[in-house]
Amino acid sequence: MSTAPHPLSVWARNISPSPTLAVDAKAKAMAASGVDVCSFAAGEPDFDTPEHIKEACITALKGGKTKYAPTPGIEVLRQAIVERYAAEYGLKATSAQVIVSPGGKFNCYLGVLATCSPGDEVIIPAPYWVSYPEMVKLAGATPKFVLCDDRAGFKLTPAQLSAAITPKTKLLILNSPSNPTGAVYTRAELAELVGIAVRHNLYILSDEMYEHLVYDGATPTCLATLSPEAEARTITVAGFSKTYAMTGWRIGTTLAPLPVAKAIAELQSQMSSNVTTFAQYGALAALKEKDKTGAALKTMLVAFDRRRKALHAELNRIPGVRCLLAQGAFYLFPNISSFGLSDLEFCNRLLETEHVAAVPGSAFGAEGYLRLSYATSDETIAKGVARLAKFCAALRK
Ligand SMILES: Cc1ncc(COP(=O)(O)O)c(C=O)c1O
Structure with missing residues (x-):
């Protein structure tokens, strides 16, 4: 039977x-x-994907970059990521704070896993990117949605954020520029939200995947640069997929305070190891060959x-x-x-x-x-x- x-x-x-x-x-x-x-x-x-990026990857592949790499990424790439944050936003970080993961989606997931336990609540402004609620649920935590409609420019207001926070709230997810709405928060708008998050001791996952795709003179904000308090609690996710037309390469980046970065690297070491080694050399070329x-x-x-x-x-x-x-x-x-x-x-x-x-x-x-x-x-x-x-x-x- x-x-x-x-x-x-x-x-x-x-x-x-x-x-x-x-x-x-x-x-x-x-x-x-x-x-x-x-x-x-x-x-x-x-x-x-631009040719010079492909060429660098092919050269690395032919040159034998075919073995495991360090879990958080090859050091030259992590260093180049630190340098680009310094050049673009004046953010001072070290390569120990950087983790290169197989796609920004995984960077976000690891950020949630590193900060949230079962029973915790995570505030997600809606409309949201489809994967956030699922990531939160996979961590055993509870997503709390706050609807921000078109009349509000699809943006969370300080009053909405304050009203959504409970003693169980652990993390706030912000995504500017946004998928799906394309909305871009101003620096001042983000500063207000971050002030509230800091007062309530929340972590912030700032998904800046579309930071370079802005129009009409809009400027992206690197949320961690808003204040030292923001920097101490913000997990910044970005990546190569959208900016450099590299979606199939699966390379995303996290910049986080040192204890969080260490936890994320440890989680990654047990879940995926490193991003494909030769692909990381393509990403390096994207950052190094700035003119092209x-x-x-x-x-x-x-x-x-x-x-x-x-x-x-x-x-x-x-x-x-x-x-x-x-x-x-x-x-x-x-x-x-x-x-x-x-x-x-x-x-x-x-x-x-x-x-x-x-x-x-x-x-x-x-x-x-x-x-x-x-x-x-x-x-x-x-x-x-x-x-x-x-x-x-x-x-x-
Ligand atoms: C808001 C947002 N964050 C993260 C990602 C993940 O990008 P990746 O393709 O690098 O995993 C996407 C991709 O659609 C996205 O729209």
Whole structure:
């Protein structure tokens, strides 16, 4: 007689798969079967990694950089990361505070694991990046969401933060520029939030993954530079994926106060060891060959900015759609609540009838919106938004 296997673990049963990856995969499968899909679902630049970065990786690979590397990253890369924080933000750190991990997603997860225990609460402003709640749950902690809608510019206010803090709150997650809204907090806005976090002795996970993708003269803030107290409790996550079109390389960075950095390195030593050794030499070239990297970034920024403005203008021409002109990342987050459909239903029908892929706002904790990525060609944007307009017009009949 055979016995049914035990149910899977509580971790496996409670995890929600990434909805953004799911929509993207569905759109790609439709396209592969010959359907002319306009996808706004991608969470990655539609540019290739700059040549000099690839070359440095190939040279390292051919030169035998094929063995294990130190868990927190090769020392030259960690040092280059320290130097870039000093040059860009005047932040003084040491390489012992830097951990290179397999993708910014893992950096965030390790930051949560290093600071949160079962029973702790973590404040996550919504709309949020889809992975934060799952990471918090995997640490046995409890996510506490605070909704920040488009009328508030998708930003957490000091009053909202104060009201959400309880004696159990351990960590505040902030993400500027934001995925999914593209919102960029000003330095003054962040200073107020950080002041409150410091007073309540919270850790802060500052996800600065999109720091270099800003428009209209907006400046990114390195949260740890706001005050010595902020520096002492902030885990700064950034990476190579978005800025250098290196999503497939899986390289992210953490800069944290020394005790936290040590804990993160120890967790990583048991969970993934080091980032692929020769890939780290590509990342090093991205930081060292500044002129070439800067030129490649400029080309991307010019294209993203042009598409951002075009998409924003077209969206606001559609009756019933309301969209803010976000200043960062490569997403817009239009409000489609006037159509009387759930955003999930809206996205499903949009994909089935007009072959346009968008991610529903509810995946990011904000019902009634769409996340549209403009990291796609100008042609796709023009065609896709025209189809969206047709779809919306039909809904209003
Ligand atoms: C806000 C945010 N943080 C972190 C990441 C993780 O990036 P990576 O591809 O390096 O894991 C992403 C990727 O989508 C993101 O949008």
